[in-house]
Amino acid sequence: MTSHKWLIKNGQFAVSDPEWRIVKGYMLVENDKISYIGEKLPEGEEETTAFDGKNLLFIPGLINTHGHAAMSLLRGYGDDLALQIWLQEKMWPMEEKFTADDVYWGASLSILEMIKGGTTAFLDMYDQMNQVAKVVEESGIRASLMRGVIGFGSDELRASKLAEATSFAKEWNGQASGRITTMLSPHAPYTCGPEFIEKFVQAAHDLDLPLHTHMSETKAEVEQNVKDYGLRPVAHLEKLGFFSRPSLVAHAVHLTDEEIEILAKYNVAVAHNPGSNLKLASGVARVPDLLKAGVVVSLATDGPASNNNLDMFEEMRLAALIHKGVSGDPTAVPATEALRMGTEYGAKSIYVEDTGTLAVGKKADFVAIDLDQAHFLPYSDLISHVVYSASAKDVKHVWVDGKQLLKDGEALTLDEERIKREAESAFKGLKAR
Amino acid sequence: MTSHKWLIKNGQFAVSDPEWRIVKGYMLVENDKISYIGEKLPEGEEETTAFDGKNLLFIPGLINTHGHAAMSLLRGYGDDLALQIWLQEKMWPMEEKFTADDVYWGASLSILEMIKGGTTAFLDMYDQMNQVAKVVEESGIRASLMRGVIGFGSDELRASKLAEATSFAKEWNGQASGRITTMLSPHAPYTCGPEFIEKFVQAAHDLDLPLHTHMSETKAEVEQNVKDYGLRPVAHLEKLGFFSRPSLVAHAVHLTDEEIEILAKYNVAVAHNPGSNLKLASGVARVPDLLKAGVVVSLATDGPASNNNLDMFEEMRLAALIHKGVSGDPTAVPATEALRMGTEYGAKSIYVEDTGTLAVGKKADFVAIDLDQAHFLPYSDLISHVVYSASAKDVKHVWVDGKQLLKDGEALTLDEERIKREAESAFKGLKAR
Structure with a gap:
């Protein structure tokens, strides 16, 4: 130090x-x-x-509690599209091509933007996380990092991804003078089968780490969960022991009263992504009800491709504005609470309470x-x-x-001109490949 | 020139x-x-x-098609309050005390902020409009200006206010090398009786000017209109001949399908105030439906006390985001349309089509x-x-x-340091008086 x-x-x-x-x-x-x-x-x-x-x-x-920093390379690459077209025709084909360098420069661009905008800590869930960790180390920012794992493919593939996630989490937890902490993160209940999620829960117990996942972002995903497993996502994750660990769920847009009670009971934190939820037409999370129930709700930008900036002031403002407009209650999420969501509740959400x-x-x-x-x-x-x-x-x-x-x-710690140049060149390379 | x-x-x-x-x-x-x-x-x-x-x-x-510039002096003076408390306990008692100097410096502060943020034309509806016009003249910005008239009080008071509105409109229309245009503006159907509104319509015909008013901002106001006049505000204004003039209505949050058809039929333009409508918990206007019906929808910040900034990029972004989130359609109000709302449709809305x-x-x-x-x-x-x-x-x-x-x-045209100093001093004066 x-x-x-x-x-x-x-x-x-x-x-x-x-x-x-x-x-x-x-x-x-x-x-x-x-x-x-x-x-x-x-x-x-x-x-x-x-x-x-x-x-x-x-x-x-400011503390940004859910995102995918490297996706800054896809900022503006696909907007105003239906979710599946956006994912299948725009995001996934490009993300498949991401090299380690792409992740490095994409993360650099995001971390540069975050530091310039007053974000001092962020959560990142992505692939090739060693690259993100390197930028965190160099830049001086604080971060909670995790390999986000999609559970498709063979048993071997899944096992190797879990191993990658745990080894990243072990290697980097406490690094960069303690500025890096880690979590484990199955991507979502709709991309990871129950047994695979249980393996993450077990690994989180073994390594004494918190868990993070996407949950109930879209209505369709909730309905699919009911169809596949007979349960809505909250009860499903509860059953799999997910909430037996300190845990943070991203989005939580579509919740019943009972689900809010369960989240409160287990002290599950929620990363609210108002900009991304609006842009992808996912809906408006029940933030006033969550706060009333005592759930820790923090704020996040999500990836820069679905936002499209990393301005946490904007997320605080959106949180303060949209819940008033949608509920009809002008006292919903006052400025004082929105600022806590962007700071104090963010620290609680990523388990960096100092x-x-x-x-x-x-x-x-x-x-x-x-x-x-x-x-x-x-x-x-x-x-x-x-x-x-x-x-x-x-x-x-x-x-x-x-x-x-x-x-x-x-x-002071990042080479802004080089990062902008490399990011533009990485984007051009991705389009050309 | x-x-x-x-x-x-x-x-x-x-x-x-x-x-x-x-x-x-x-x-x-x-x-x-x-x-x-x-x-x-x-x-x-x-x-x-x-x-x-x-x-x-x-x-x-960028063209900001509805606002009250002098209210910048009340920015942050009352937030997160129920509408009636905000108006009756915070805004109105302070606004009553506004001197000509207060309006001058409040408008200066807003115009400074607008120019710095890329707004080149704005609509202003307020009192003591000579002061606002002076700042427009000095600053080089373009504006559509009007004395907004609340129709309470005696017949004499009303007549004098109408005379003030028309004489302001006559005097300033075409001034500042044509950068100033004027409209006539009864404040709202709930603050101006039918006969008084008809007088504005007549005056607008006589002076060949467009009309502007607040309309259907809140659900309560629509219900009150039905109670008082047996009609919802759109049919009410139609009946009073309002739409026989080129006209722009602010807010138009609560509309039926039939009302949207009437607005389209008369080419009534709508000033959409997404930030203000959310903050005051008025609701979410049916912008995608209005656009689909061919209504010209532009963007506005409303007064700085209910926003709380005059950043038109934010209004474009809100317009692009909230209608996706609320409708569930990620293609609603694409970026291309939001930018038109902030520019081209703004020009049409304030009848400055060049x-x-x-x-x-x-x-x-x-x-x-x-x-x-x-x-x-x-x-x-x-x-x-x-x-x-x-x-x-x-x-x-x-x-x-x-x-x-x-x-x-x-x-280049405004003395930023002086304006900031005078605005702060005006606010302190208002609080002290």
Whole structure:
């Protein structure tokens, strides 16, 4: 661990203990942790050497709890199509051709975009995850990584994929000074048979890791589950012991009241992907009901091909907006809750609970937003502004583990020009092959 | 009219004749109009003196067809509240206190934000409209302006407000080198009695002006209309002769099939406010059905207090996303249509049809987007990127009537620092009074 020290003065800090409030003053970061937040200069520190936080709002780093970073290479390659055409004619044929380099540059492009937009931690479920892990290591971002396994094909193929997933999870858990953690991840109940899912559950117990999967994203998939197994996905996964592990399910759009109760009972976290769910016409998840039931609901972009950006401010805003519009209740998912979903609940969802809030003892993963802009005036309510007015490009500086990754909008750990060039060239290569 | 000439080289130009396509090459602007778009250097022009459009995507200026610019002073002042509490306890008591200066600085703040975000024309319905008109004149933006009249109070009060609305409309129509046009605007059927609305219709005939109003924003308001007048708002307005004038209705969230037919029959345009409708929990307008029926549907932010920004890219994205999610049809409102709603259909909606597309003979209202950014890579489909990935802050340059208003993100015609300072001070003054 490199040693870091940051004393920030003149800042406004969004803390949530337990209500959101803005502390005006100082924050001290020592090494990878926050050691002080308060109105007064911390004892023994010198005002003169401090980083000037004037016109900056400091918020916890945003946490993107479900995605497929390498798919940035397919951004805009197929839009406004029926789901099966999009998958079968656009995504899958291209993804089949992905080389290790493609995954490396695709992940680099996404991680660059995420850091520039204030995301300090993300979950990634994909193939060739060593490549993603390498970029995480180099970039300084935090990530929960997993090999997402589709269970089609022969028993041998399945066994080798499971072995790959577990060996990746073992090898990389705790790497990059602890910034990388891992999970195990069967892709979905509709792509993995029950016995195969049970093997993942067993492996998760053996390795003491959480589980992640896609669940109940579309209505058709829920109906297919009932047809195939006589159960809706939640009861199906419950029966397979999935929820006996700490677990995070992505999407959870189509849920009954009983299913919400089961998720709450097992403390299953939900990665809500409002942009992707809308774009792919999957529907609108029952987020207000989930939150009411005490389920931890976090936010995610999903892959960049179904979003099409990785702007977590947009996901917070969508979460705050769509549930009001659809339920008819203007108090549904208030800004304060949307910001928690993008930060604190994200940390819980990926089981990295020493992040997600600005508080003494927490990891120094934080973001400075440039408040000196027309769309943030007047300074009536900064939490409202973060959720209802801000976008990725309002982010000026980003720190993870106390290390600055973005300075005045410029990435410090990644070669932006090279990444853009290589990503464009990778896309052209994929189209040409 | 000041004379302007811009020869742009190395640019990518989004034209729509009739399908969207990207022309790579040159655009020539002479005075207030586009005189050439093509792959080759226009005859008689010199390459060396041209403005370099490298890494820039040129799109028609965005057109925001419904709003209340001065309400930027109330951004974030009341969120996540039930509509009546928001209006009665937050908005109205503050708006009552608005001085001419407040309207001036509120409108300045909004117009600054709009120009910075690529909006080249907007519709504004508010009080003290002389102030808004002044800012439009100074800033160089284009606008359709109108005094929005609430018909409560005595006959005398109503008569004086109508007189104020018509005299404003007469005085300012065609001002600012033609950049200002005007309409007449009774606020809504639920705030203006039938006879009062008929007076507006008559005045619109007398002055040969279009009409604008809020219509069917909430379910409660539709029910009240039926209770009060025995008709839903569309039939009610039809009966009052409203649609005998070129007319634009804002919101139109709650419509029956028959109402959609009536709107189509009279060529009534609809200003769709997806962000505001969601935030105020009004519901989701039947946009795919309206478009299918041939109704011109444009996009709008509504006032900044119910949005809370004036980012038209966000409204295009919301329009493209929510109707897919709610209808279950991933082909609903494709990116190509959302971009038309934000540009060409906007021009039709505010009856300024010589704007809204990049084409020879059209007004030179256009925007350059900085493509050299992670979230626009790979360059797979630039129209998709504009709708699904871009935000206000990706706008680098803006021109209206051939005059550059924004250069490298800096406003050329407005004093940004002063506006921010005055807006903050106006907000503090309103709270203190």
